[in-house]
Amino acid sequence: MAAAPQGDAYVAFKHVQKSYDGVSLVVKDLNLDIAKGEFLTMLGPSGSGKTTCLMMLAGFETATHGEILLDGRNINMVPPHKRGIGMVFQNYALFPHMTVGENLSFPLEVRGMGKDERETRIKRALDMVQMGAFAARRPAQLSGGQQQRIALARALVFDPALVLMDEPLGALDKQLREHMQFEIKHLHESLGITVVYVTHDQGEALTMSDRIAVFNDGRIQQLASPADLYERPENSFVAGFIGENNKLPGTIEELSGDKALVRLATGEVIDATPVNIREKGQQTLVSIRPERVEFKPGMMPEGAHTLDAEVIEVIYMGDILRAVLRVAGSDGFVMKMRNTLGQTRLSAGDRIKVGWHPQDARALDVI
């Protein structure tokens, strides 16, 4: 799902702006279409405007300009309780004075649902998150992961078509977080709901999403599938924010179609794929993923340009080996090697040559 279909967007932001103080914009001209059944993640550093967007969609903030459409209907003036959107909060926000069952019953009661139907739905929702035996407990008696499940069940119990999640796994430890990521993903798939998910954890975004909108400075920097985002970042912010990256500054020496030669500040020439480059002589930042850097000549394409490198240190990380190299006058160049049986063991002080496939080196704009 690379690009959202324009016609049947379930949620649409149209030229949405938001300012709290009337001086600076937190969200600048946001345009975003989310398809029905999609899992869309808003990813970005804190203060990038992603949570504000979610709050505008939930109805807790009003857009200063622009339109928000839900299923083709303008919801700018619809109060939150009439939007019918499920929401999972960062700190779960389970009502502490109610039992788990009462928490789940609350959205059904305010909808005037009868007792029998309420009980059926509560049971179904609790079973869905494997918490069927906990209806009589208080939230304080549950662990963080269990509370998270209950919060999820509560947001789903009234069958909303759209569920918003505001960093729901932020408070869990790593192992539980990864486990919950898969559970949420499975629920999304089996229920066919639309999910808008906010996080600052890029790993989480990559694992779970159909599409990811990378936010920075109030704008969407790139909206793409996880693979595109990781492998084909469109600007240096996205390249730097998603995953680890080596950055080599230089100028465009030659530009022909989808190939470019870049002369680094230290004089060497490397191959790269131009991304947002318009002309020869332009300043650029070449970005290469550490796992795409090669040092065995056999692994590099024929005629590839190589750079001299000196191994500064090798860190043993279990599944991979991580080598920090001095390349083109800079000490921070990273290369990752799979820890296989036949892997060449480098050690500090070794002199090697590094190279890569031209499509893995992306010449981006300079920030």
Add this chain to the structure above:
Amino acid sequence: MTDATAPLTTTDGRPLKAALAAAGARARRRALFLVLPLLIFVMITFVIPIGQMLHQSFYNPYFSRNAPNVAAWFAGNPVGTEPDEAAYAALAEDFRAMQAAKTAGEAATRVNYTLPETRSLITKTARNAGDLAPPYKEAFLAIDKKWADPAVWQAMRSSSTAYTSDFYLIAADFERAADGTVQKVPDKQRIYVKLFIKTFILSALITVICLLLAFPIAHLLATLPMAKANLLMILVLLPFWTSLLVRTTSWIVLLQQKGVVNETFVALGLVGDGNRLNLIYNQTGTIIVMTHILLPFMVLPLYSVMRVIPPSYARAARSLGATSWTTFRRIYLPQTLPGIGAGALLVFILAVGYYITPALVGGADGQLISNLIDFHMDKSNWSLAAALSALLLVGVLLLYWLYDRLVGIDKLKLG
């Protein structure tokens, strides 16, 4: 590895359990040492005086110790026995002793508490004790005909023991009839129970008004940014830092007939010049001023509870489909209950025992039970004052117990 069933020992071979207990006891001793000064202070200034107060409420020896002979006669003859010559003789002997020791006054005062207007009878007779000669009954009646009244003898009988429930009977509007049975005092003389009820009702009213006024302000304080909240908090606490007399005086300036409030109302045409509101020196004055003084005690517990309720609860409720009213009623309000409970309990207990404000601005109908306690202390009727205080204490403890049963004292949050 030690055997699982063998008792664990420390590395130097002592049993682990004993070593742990010794260490714990040492820590407890040190902790006790730290609280000892306060403990002694509380004992001297609080526990002992209250104990003495409670003791005085049923202990008054001033007649019994000065009239041992007639006390012995009362002990030997059951209630309702017509006083015979022996009784009069014993009394005459006691009066002679009182006259010599100049203690007739205190003895008379004690009897007077039980039966008003007997003081002068006793002091007059004691003054003439030297002239008393057998037959004593006639001699007594010659001094005053009232000595034939069985009520007088009954009053002396109930005063003739040091320990008595008389003062509790009086405090609950009961009296002893001439035949010794307990009965209610005539309607017109019942003041204490009515005043107790009025005190409790007024305190409840003040508590409710405080709650209604404090709730929005506490919520505002809890949601404002810290800097603004602190400023507002200073305004709330200002009454705490002002002398009670200054505050009360300013209320007098504001509320009197020609005061600021009335003048403003008249100028605005809300009330006519002829029928200005009576806002002070009556019950209204007591309510207004006590509400003002006790308001911070409601605001602070509420604020401390509201401050820690995250706004995400309200948001969650709204996103789940609740209107703002439902959100308030079912999500916010229940979570503020510990604060409401603490504030209400605090304000109510303070109001029930409040003395200075009703005394200054209460006028005739704005007086509370503490003002009456003060009145009796002024008149040196310590035992009655103590009995009234004890009843008040019991009432408050009862409410405290009720609160514990209904809400749970562990849920109380004072700040």
